[in-house]
Amino acid sequence: MIQGIARFLTSNSLNNITSNTNSQVLMETTLKSIGRPGFILIDNDIENDTKKYAAAKEFLYQATCLLVYAALVVPVFKRGAFKLAKKVFADSGIPNFQSLKQYNHYLKLCDSSLNNRQRTLEKEIKGVYKTDSKGNKVKKLVKDEYDEIALNELNKENPDKFTDLKGAIEFGNIVGSVFGLAILAPQVSHVFIHPALKFLGLEDKKPKTKNNDTKLDKTV
Amino acid sequence: MKTAIIDKFKKISHNLGINNKPTYVVMAIAAVKGICRPTFTMMDKKEEPKTKKYTAIREGLTELIAIPVYWGLGEASAKIANKVLPEELKKQGAKNCMFLGVCVAALLVIPGLCSAAIKPIMDKFYNNEKGTLAKHLDIKSDAPEIPVKNIYESMPVVNRPSLHTFSNASQYGMKVGGV
Numbered sequence: 001m002i003q004g005i006a007r008f009l010t011s012n013s014l015n016n017i018t019s020n021t022n023s024q025v026l027m028e029t030t031l032k033s034i035g036r037p038g039f040i041l042i043d044n045d046i047e048n049d050t051k052k053y054a055a056a057k058e059f060l061y062q063a064t065c066l067l068v069y070a071a072l073v074v075p076v077f078k079r080g081a082f083k084l085a086k087k088v089f090a091d092s093g094i095p096n097f098q099s100l101k102q103y104n105h106y107l108k109l110c111d112s113s114l115n116n117r118q119r120t121l122e123k124e125i126k127g128v129y130k131t132d133s134k135g136n137k138v139k140k141l142v143k144d145e146y147d148e149i150a151l152n153e154l155n156k157e158n159p160d161k162f163t164d165l166k167g168a169i170e171f172g173n174i175v176g177s178v179f180g181l182a183i184l185a186p187q188v189s190h191v192f193i194h195p196a197l198k199f200l201g202l203e204d205k206k207p208k209t210k211n212n213d214t215k216l217d218k219t220v
Numbered sequence: 221m222k223t224a225i226i227d228k229f230k231k232i233s234h235n236l237g238i239n240n241k242p243t244y245v246v247m248a249i250a251a252v253k254g255i256c257r258p259t260f261t262m263m264d265k266k267e268e269p270k271t272k273k274y275t276a277i278r279e280g281l282t283e284l285i286a287i288p289v290y291w292g293l294g295e296a297s298a299k300i301a302n303k304v305l306p307e308e309l310k311k312q313g314a315k316n317c318m319f320l321g322v323c324v325a326a327l328l329v330i331p332g333l334c335s336a337a338i339k340p341i342m343d344k345f346y347n348n349e350k351g352t353l354a355k356h357l358d359i360k361s362d363a364p365e366i367p368v369k370n371i372y373e374s375m376p377v378v379n380r381p382s383l384h385t386f387s388n389a390s391q392y393g394m395k396v397g398g399v
Contacts, residue, residue, distance in 0.1 A: 006305060006306075006309065006313070009301065009305070009309075009313045009316050009317055009320075010305070010309040010312045010313045010316065011316075014316045014319070015312055015315070015316060017319065018242055018315050018316050018318075018319040019240055019315070021240065021245050024242050024245055024246070024319065024322075025245060025246075025249070027323060028246055028322065028323065028326045031323055031326040031327040032326050032327075032331075034327065035326060035327040035328060035330070035331040036331045036334075038331070039331035039332060039334070039335045040335070043335055045339070084229075085233065088226055088229060088230060088233075089230075089233075162237075163234070163237030163238055164230070164233050164234050164237050165233075165237070166236075166237045167232070167233035167234055167235065167236035167237025167238070167240070168229070168233035168236075168237070170233075170236045170237070170240045171229070171232050171233055171236050173245075174236075174244065174245050174248055177245055177248070177249055178245075178248050178249055178252045181249050181253065182249055182252035182253040182256050182257070183252070183256050186256065186257055186260050187260070190260075190264075
């Protein structure tokens with residue numbers, strides 16, 4: 001039992017999630033979208049209609065956050081940070097990775113054992129054809145896209161993961177997450193939530209706040 | 221200037237590449253949210269000022285609670301992992317436990333704490349406001365109090381007929397049909 005927990009806590013798949021800001025934020029936002037509406041719904045001090053309204057609003061807000069995050073952070077900030085890092089760390093002996101996807105693939109290979117890695121490199125094919133020395137058309141291997149430096153590293157027992165490049169991508173991810181979730185999502189949700197609540201039939205049930213100002217205060 | 225920014229970027233990238241704690245991003249998001257969400261709410265021209273103020277304080281308080289909880293629970297989970305796990309698994313296990321701590325904070329602890337703590341705090345804010353209002357209106361009158369006598373107490377009790385029980389028919393004697 002304890003061994004099982006220890007194995008789960010130190011597993012590579014959990015480690016991959018933990019070391020990636022993208023999956024951290026996605027996981028956290030998903031949990032928030034369950035936890036916050038859930039706690040509103042189990043609160044006994046609030047009226048039923050108010051509970052439903054508040055829980056739906058909170059859920060829609062977190063859902064908007066997820067959408068904004070998926071639409072903005074990966075395509076804009078992560079790729080932007082990767083391009084910027086390639087320029088900044090050009091003289092640091094970092095391989096010429098053609099895209100963020102290729103770097104992620106490289107990191108995945110680094111996590112596997114040397115034997116598995118080499119087998120994967122020999123087998124994994126890309127859906128593009130190339131002509132060999134005899135003039136035959138053969139499918140291009142994923143390996144063919146890596147440059148010399150990367151291939152040399154992949155043939156080592158403990159390849160360099162180029163943590164500076166990884167850190168730069170994570171930095172872009174954090175900046176994008178903050179901008180997307182704290183600045184952009186509230187604006188987008190403001191436009192999106194009220195029509196959605198009306199569509200769900202919850203907007204009319206919005207509890208009217210007591211207007212204390214209009215009441216005459218008779219206690220003198 | 222440009223070189224200084226590049227050096228800073230390199231330093232941050234290097235540190236994040238070596239150790240990207242799961243608490244960094246959630247705390248950064250909570251901190252900026254704690255400033256921006258209430259600001260946006262206060263800038264909304266459609267809402268009433270009182271509602272805006274209430275919502276803004278509530279949003280600010282939520283994030284104010286979230287920051288220390290993320291940090292505390294994350295660090296505590298990592299420390300527990302460091303004590304429990306064997307030496308060779310400590311580094312990886314501590315980071316993973318920190319992430320699980322952050323997840324528990326997001327799913328249970330923060331919403332629970334907000335539900336429990338925010339309402340009393342908000343009630344205190346608004347009750348105080350009412351209290352100050354009452355103080356302004358609390359004027360002592362110098363006019364003598366006139367005793368008011370309850371004249372209804374001395375009146376005899378009369379059994380008045382009710383519409384539900386009133387009947388025109390006589391309530392005694394033999395009736396045709398036994399009604």
